[in-house]
Amino acid sequence: MKTVGIRDVAKLAGVSVTTVSHVLNETPHTRVAEETRNRVREAAQRLGYGPNRVAQALRTRRSGLVGLLSEEIATTPHAGRIILGAQEAARAHGLTLVIVSAERGSHAEAHRADVQALLDRQVDAILYATMYHRTISLPPNLSGLPAVLIDATDGTGTLPSVIPDEVGGAVAAVRHLAEAGHRRIAFLNNSDDVPATHGRLAGYRQVLAEHRIPYEEKLVGEAVSEPAEGYELAKEILARSQPTALFCYNDRMAMGAYRAARELGLTIPEDLSIVGFDNQEIIAANLFPALTTVALPHYEMGAWALETAAEMLSEGSDRPAGPFEPVLLPCPLVPRDSVAPPRQT
Amino acid sequence: MKTVGIRDVAKLAGVSVTTVSHVLNETPHTRVAEETRNRVREAAQRLGYGPNRVAQALRTRRSGLVGLLSEEIATTPHAGRIILGAQEAARAHGLTLVIVSAERGSHAEAHRADVQALLDRQVDAILYATMYHRTISLPPNLSGLPAVLIDATDGTGTLPSVIPDEVGGAVAAVRHLAEAGHRRIAFLNNSDDVPATHGRLAGYRQVLAEHRIPYEEKLVGEAVSEPAEGYELAKEILARSQPTALFCYNDRMAMGAYRAARELGLTIPEDLSIVGFDNQEIIAANLFPALTTVALPHYEMGAWALETAAEMLSEGSDRPAGPFEPVLLPCPLVPRDSVAPPRQT
DNA sequence: CTGAAAGCGCTTACAG
DNA sequence: CTGAAAGCGCTTACAG
Numbered sequence: 001m002k003t004v005g006i007r008d009v010a011k012l013a014g015v016s017v018t019t020v021s022h023v024l025n026e027t028p029h030t031r032v033a034e035e036t037r038n039r040v041r042e043a044a045q046r047l048g049y050g051p052n053r054v055a056q057a058l059r060t061r062r063s064g065l066v067g068l069l070s071e072e073i074a075t076t077p078h079a080g081r082i083i084l085g086a087q088e089a090a091r092a093h094g095l096t097l098v099i100v101s102a103e104r105g106s107h108a109e110a111h112r113a114d115v116q117a118l119l120d121r122q123v124d125a126i127l128y129a130t131m132y133h134r135t136i137s138l139p140p141n142l143s144g145l146p147a148v149l150i151d152a153t154d155g156t157g158t159l160p161s162v163i164p165d166e167v168g169g170a171v172a173a174v175r176h177l178a179e180a181g182h183r184r185i186a187f188l189n190n191s192d193d194v195p196a197t198h199g200r201l202a203g204y205r206q207v208l209a210e211h212r213i214p215y216e217e218k219l220v221g222e223a224v225s226e227p228a229e230g231y232e233l234a235k236e237i238l239a240r241s242q243p244t245a246l247f248c249y250n251d252r253m254a255m256g257a258y259r260a261a262r263e264l265g266l267t268i269p270e271d272l273s274i275v276g277f278d279n280q281e282i283i284a285a286n287l288f289p290a291l292t293t294v295a296l297p298h299y300e301m302g303a304w305a306l307e308t309a310a311e312m313l314s315e316g317s318d319r320p321a322g323p324f325e326p327v328l329l330p331c332p333l334v335p336r337d338s339v340a341p342p343r344q345t
Numbered sequence: 346m347k348t349v350g351i352r353d354v355a356k357l358a359g360v361s362v363t364t365v366s367h368v369l370n371e372t373p374h375t376r377v378a379e380e381t382r383n384r385v386r387e388a389a390q391r392l393g394y395g396p397n398r399v400a401q402a403l404r405t406r407r408s409g410l411v412g413l414l415s416e417e418i419a420t421t422p423h424a425g426r427i428i429l430g431a432q433e434a435a436r437a438h439g440l441t442l443v444i445v446s447a448e449r450g451s452h453a454e455a456h457r458a459d460v461q462a463l464l465d466r467q468v469d470a471i472l473y474a475t476m477y478h479r480t481i482s483l484p485p486n487l488s489g490l491p492a493v494l495i496d497a498t499d500g501t502g503t504l505p506s507v508i509p510d511e512v513g514g515a516v517a518a519v520r521h522l523a524e525a526g527h528r529r530i531a532f533l534n535n536s537d538d539v540p541a542t543h544g545r546l547a548g549y550r551q552v553l554a555e556h557r558i559p560y561e562e563k564l565v566g567e568a569v570s571e572p573a574e575g576y577e578l579a580k581e582i583l584a585r586s587q588p589t590a591l592f593c594y595n596d597r598m599a600m601g602a603y604r605a606a607r608e609l610g611l612t613i614p615e616d617l618s619i620v621g622f623d624n625q626e627i628i629a630a631n632l633f634p635a636l637t638t639v640a641l642p643h644y645e646m647g648a649w650a651l652e653t654a655a656e657m658l659s660e661g662s663d664r665p666a667g668p669f670e671p672v673l674l675p676c677p678l679v680p681r682d683s684v685a686p687p688r689q690t
Numbered sequence: 691c692t693g694a695a696a697g698c699g700c701t702t703a704c705a706g
Numbered sequence: 707c708t709g710a711a712a713g714c715g716c717t718t719a720c721a722g
Contacts, residue, residue, distance in 0.1 A: 005715060016693045021717060031691055050465040054408060055715035057399045058698050080425045087446050096466060098410075099444050101432050120395040121441060227631040252631065259633050262607075282627050286572045286597065288604050350699060361709045366701060376707055400699035403714050692722085698715105706708085 004047045013043035020044070024051065057122060066090060066309055067098045067118035069111070070129045078298045082129050082150055085302025093310045098123060111139045119144070125309035128152070129302075133163050133195050146312035148305040151298075157323030160308050162301045166196045169294040169331025170203025170247070173275045176292070176333055177245045178211045181341040182273060184219065186243035188233050188253050191222040200249060200277065216241070225249050230256025238264055244273065244342035251276040251283045251293055258287055269340035279334050290336035297329040304329065349392045358388035365389070369396065402467060411435060411654055412443045412463035414456070415474045423643045427474050427495055430647025438655045443468060456484040464489070470654035473497070474647075478508050478540050491657035493650040496643075502668030505653050507646045511541045514639040514676025515548025515592070518620045521637070521678055522590045523556045526686040527618060529564065531588035533578050533598050536567040542594070545622065549592060561586070570594050575601025583609055589618065589687035596621040596628045596638055599683075603632055614685035624679050635681035642674040649674065 009024075010017045015036060022030045023040045043049075057063040068086055070079055083099065090097045098121065100114050118126055119141065129150035130136060136152050138159065149161035177185050187204045190197045201220075208215050218241045223229035230253030234246065238260060248254040254276035258268065266272045268289055276284060276293035284291040304327065354369075355362045360381060367375045368385045388394075402408040413431055415424055428444065435442045443466065445459050463471055464486065474495035475481060481497050483504065494506035522530050532549045535542045546565075553560050563586045568574035575598030579591065583605060593599040599621035603613065611617045613634055621629060621638035629636040649672065 007715080017716080018693055018695095018718080019691090022692090025717080027718085033691060036691080050461055052403075052467060052715050053465045054399055054402045054467045055698090056717080058397075058403050058700085059715080059717050061698075063399060083428075083444065084446060087444060091445075096462070097444050099428065099432060099442050100436075101429060116395055117441070120398045122397060122399045227633075231633075252627075255631055280627060282597075282625060283631075286600055286628070288572075288576075352699080362700080363702080363709055363711095364707090367708090370701085372702085378707060381707080397699050400714090401701075403716085404699080404701050406714075694721090696718090696720105698717090700714090702712090704712105705710090 003052075004049050006049070006051065008047055009040065009043045009049050012047065013039045015040060061122075063122040063124055064095050065098050065121060065123040066095050066125045066127060066306065067100060067115075067121070067123040068127045068129065069100050069102060069114055069118065071102050071131045078296065079129070079131065081298035082302035085299035085304075086127060086306045087302075089303040089306035089310070093306070095124070095306070095310065112141055115139045115141050124313055127302075127305045127309060128159075129305075133166070135195070146309045148308050150301050150305045153326045157325065159322070160312075160324045161326045162304045162308075162329060163195070163326050164296050164301070164331050165328035166199025166331070167203040167206070168328070169277060169296075169333075170200040171207055172203075172331065172333040173277065173294050174204050174207035174247050175210070176335070176339060177247060177273060177275060178207055178213070180245075180273065180339055182245040183211070183213050184241070184243045184342075185213070185245045185247055186219040186221075186237045186241065188230060188237065188246060188248045188257065189220060189222045190225040190249040190253075192225070197222075197249070204247060219243055223253070225253050227252050227256040227259075230254065231259050232256070234260035235264070238266070238272075245339070246272065246274045248274065248276045250278045251280045251291060252278075254291055254293070255283055255287065258291075269338050271343065273339040273342070275339060277331075284334070284336065287338075289338050292336045292338045293334050294331045295334050296331055300329050348397075349394050351394070351396065353392055354385065354388045354394050357392065358384045360385060406467075408467040408469055409440050410443050410466060410468045411440050411470045411472060411651065412445060412466070412468040413472045413474065414445050414447060414459055414463065416447050416476045423641065424474070424476065426643035427647035430644035430649075431472060431651040432647075434648040434651035434655070438651070440469070440651070440655065453482065453484065457486055460484045460486050469658055472647075472650045472654060473504075474650075478511070480540070491654045493653050495646050495650045498671045502670065504667070505657075505669045506671045507649045507653075507674060508540070508671050509641050509646070509676050510673035511544025511676070512548040512551070513673070514622065514641075514678075515545040516552055517548075517676065517678040518622065518639050519549050519552035519592050520555070521680070521684060522592060522618060522620060523552055523558070525590075525618065525684055527590040528556070528558050529586070529588045529687075530558070530590045530592055531564040531566075531582045531586065533575060533582065533591060533593045533602065534565065534567045535570040535594040535598075537570070542567075545594060564588055568598070570598050572597050572601040572604075575599065576604050577601070579605035580609070583611070583617075590684070591617065591619045593619065593621045595623045596625045596636060597623075599636055599638070600628055600632065603636075614683050616688065618684040618687070620684060622676075629679070629681065632683075634683050637681045637683045638679050639676045640679050641676055645674050 006017045010020045023037045087097050125146040130152040133151050138154050153161045221233045221237050223233040234257035261272050276291050279293045279295035284293045351362045355365045368382045432442050470491040475497040478496050483499050498506045566578045568578040579602035606617050621636050624638045624640035629638045
């Protein structure tokens with residue numbers, strides 16, 4: 001199975017490899033007779049010639065590869081959306097994604113090795129994605145080439161980074177509730193010290209302020225962000241402070257809240273409105289009634305990161321200086337069926 | 346930012362590049378003085394030298410890249426598990442995964458182009474994954490190199506392929522129910538004409554036969570494999586034939602069945618046992634009570650495919666002839682809390 | 691308008 | 707035990 005090379009095309013077209021290269025690459029500022037061009041194109045076509053990208057890469061020092069280093073690929077559907085976004089943007093730029101999922105539970109040193117492997121492959125840029133929004137410290141060898149952080153920021157702003165607008169998402173969720181007429185809106189927050197916890201709380205308070213609703217401590221609680229804990233917390237808050245609506249840190253906690261409501265004989269949304277966060281389709285769309293929630297822009301972050309890297313690549317070798325402010329991508333409300341006006345009191 | 350090459354290492358160690366290459370690659374049958382070896386290794390270390398894989402690929406005609414072509418990456422968490430399995434196996438073999446997700450809704454011709462892109466990249470092998478178990482026809486240019494099908498078979502057995510053992514999974518599920526003492530076991534099947542539909546039904550019937558339980562048509566129904574339709578179908582079957590247990594085509598239908606049971610005042614598992622299929626963690630683990638189900642071996646299929654490709658690569662260039670029988674990977678039962686013995690009648 | 695030649699960074703017979 | 711040299715398949719000044 002001899003593979004066809006540029007020489008074969010040249011021979012068939014009766015021209016030099018130089019010429020073949022010029023016409024196939026449409027090198028600017030190169031005059032080649034139209035007739036010659038056609039002969040070359042036909043020959044290439046006939047032979048099914050595709051340039052060897054490896055050879056091209058060696059020669060041009062551009063591999064057209066961009067590495068996506070992900071902490072724990074695909075344990076979560078979210079990772080998939082990031083990959084898809086990056087992948088489709090890559091396709092549009094003629095780039096190819098190389099995926100590396102970091103060893104589980106590994107830290108700085110292991111990541112250094114993963115980055116090195118990508119570097120040895122001559123990737124043109126690296127995208128570095130974490131599993132959930134947080135602040136990280138960078139592998140030291142991530143500095144010779146364009147690199148972009150996804151769903152993460154390093155404290156120092158060394159690299160461009162893109163994260164969800166947690167505050168804005170929470171604002172959209174709570175405002176949706178407030179505009180439906182709710183004033184007793186509980187917030188079932190996550191108990192982890194991550195940016196989303198603080199951001200979503202900030203959004204919640206902001207909307208309260210907007211609507212001149214006093215902030216009440218007994219309407220706010222924290223728990224592990226899973227269904228079982230969401231269930232317990234919802235029961236507790238429902239019992240102690242009679243909210244008419246629940247804003248849940250995520251869809252999984254909302255799932256628990258559904259159960260709590262059911263047990264208390266509360267019908268959603270007539271007796272209790274609920275809004276989640278994350279838009280995990282499989283939960284949100286399938287709960288009954290379907291859960292109104294807020295989407296995390298994973299696809300968009302993947303695409304944004306790739307676009308940004310591509311831009312840095314085309315801007316030539318001088319890497320923009322930074323420091324970079326993290327870019328916030330909107331978390332849009334996804335209305336479904338779990339919100340209604342409160343019952344008349 | 347001059348990158349360090351083999352020449353720099355040679356210079357620093359005071360040897361030829363030939364020697365550097367030999368010691369770093371540990372070329373067999375090559376005698377190099379231990380002292381020289383050490384000098385070379387130290388020099389490489391000091392310079393932080395990593396061989397340029399692109400140059401190596403060009404020279405050796407082995408890129409160490411394997412392409413994973415997936416129909417619609419990451420729309421489903423399943424795709425992620427396949428990627429992860431392939432990725433971790435790739436790492437173990439010193440291979441790197443290149444991911445391409447086929448354009449949405451595209452068919453034969455578009456896939457040809459995707460394969461071609463991978464070929465131009467000089468990938469050593471291609472893994473071709475579909476989104477759910479089914480029979481496909483192959484892009485014609487997938488024949489020059491080792492290729493493996495994941496979650497799919499081509500009718501003709503041209504390529505090695507790996508698929509879930511649907512029958513075995515259904516057998517495990519229904520047997521679990523039968524062994525708990527159930528004899529009136531309903532089956533909520535999918536209405537699509539895909540291998541899983543037939544395989545799971547076959548498994549269901551097989552266990553019935555094993556346990557000398559007559560097959561009753563009114564215990565079996567078909568619907569779209571989503572929660573809403575699962576709900577309707579469950580209500581219908583529950584009403585018309587009083588089963589003590591439900592075997593659901595997938596977890597999403599089981600989700601609907603939970604709701605139906607609830608509305609009919611049936612407690613799971615005391616009044617009604619339910620087993621699902623797919624083990625979509627986010628559903629199965631989080632329903633209440635947690636759903637006993639059957640896992641699809643996505644991770645394992647990804648890993649198996651990569652291993653198989655790696656094997657074909659190391660066996661030299663003569664591609665095994667085939668025809669290949671699809672390899673069935675087991676679908677293990679994942680017991681949770683939705684199964685109990687039937688109530689005494 | 692077209693082509694000969696150097697060279698990207700490696701590996702690998704081959705010679706010594 | 708070690709090294710000089712060819713060549714993988716391209717691109718790109720440069721010359722004509």
